[in-house]
């Protein structure tokens with residue numbers, strides 16, 4: 001008998017949880033051609049506007065001429081190019097860690113790190129709103145899996161106290177991807193160190209957006225390698241390219257090279273992506289005006305929403321979700337905005353907990369103040385039409 005695929009698909013549709021893809025023509029930028037129509041988009045993670053930066057593109061093109069397109073093999077066979085190596089050294093310096101290691105995606109970095117470090121007899125402690133890749137990595141590792149209340153050091157401490165695991169690893173998003181708030185790292189780290197646990201932070205959304213020179217949450221909280229031995233970042237968001245990295249001690253990086261299966265058994269990222277990222281790293285850390293512009297846009301958006309009586313979350317980052325509640329309503333509002341030429345994604349379960357569906361607005365340094373005003377007036381119209 002064939003699998004019954006249709007009923008699960010139908011059920012998802014009936015609950016307003018069905019996902020569909022849109023087709024984009026042209027580059028990532030605020031004004032995009034989406035499904036053949038021009039839209040003003042507030043959905044991208046390209047926070048600094050580097051994905052389509054002429055210098056980043058030029059580095060990519062030149063490196064493609066020099067290295068070709070494909071990585072050719074895994075890093076441990078013959079796929080580790082000079083471009084990868086130099087980027088790793090620059091990321092180590094950028095994060096103030098002895099070494100950094102590239103992965104092809106953030107998802108793979110998280111799977112690789114957690115399953116290389118933990119196994120049966122160990123325990124992983126995760127914020128309950130951590131990114132799916134961290135949760136999946138915890139499951140894959142075979143370690144005892146414990147979720148603590150969101151950004152709640154007391155809840156973490158309680159779980160650590162009761163644990164008799166051999167190795168204990170505390171893992172949190174730096175900037176939460178669906179909420180935009182920042183983890184209370186000082187308090188979490190204090191709890192971890194009291195119970196001999198290691199800390200890992202996934203700062204996919206912090207790098208580029210927060211901290212001195214875009215150095216992320218580790219810089220904001222002034223956390224060196226002792227307080228924060230495992231620092232992970234992705235390159236597909238603020239950096240505007242693709243891939244991910246883990247920064248830490250020489251022993252950590254060597255452990256990952258030897259044991260992280262998602263590092264070992266996969267083709268290296270295209271060297272041209274690494275070269276393009278070297279350029280985006282230079283722009284990211286030197287062009288403070290991008291972060292300053294973001295802050296201006298964030299403040300303008302937040303005060304506009306306040307006037308409209310919209311419920312925002314406690315966020316000073318480019319991730320500015322508008323709380324809606326039901327999946328159905330978030331979808332209706334997103335469609336109403338789209339009809340006005342504005343794209344904002346409705347984020348629904350299982351990405352976020354039940355009844356916390358939201359419109360996830362993300363801002364970029366390449367938006368203008370007029371773009372934000374257009375969003376606000378479209379929101380005003382949408383709210384008026386969807387009242388009650």
Ligand SMILES: *Cc1c(COP(=O)(O)O)cnc(C)c1O
Nearest residue numbers: 105106107131133177204234236
């Ligand atoms: C996007 C994201 C990832 C995955 O990174 P990719 O490079 O897109 O695979 C991991 N963690 C967090 C917190 C993210 O937001």
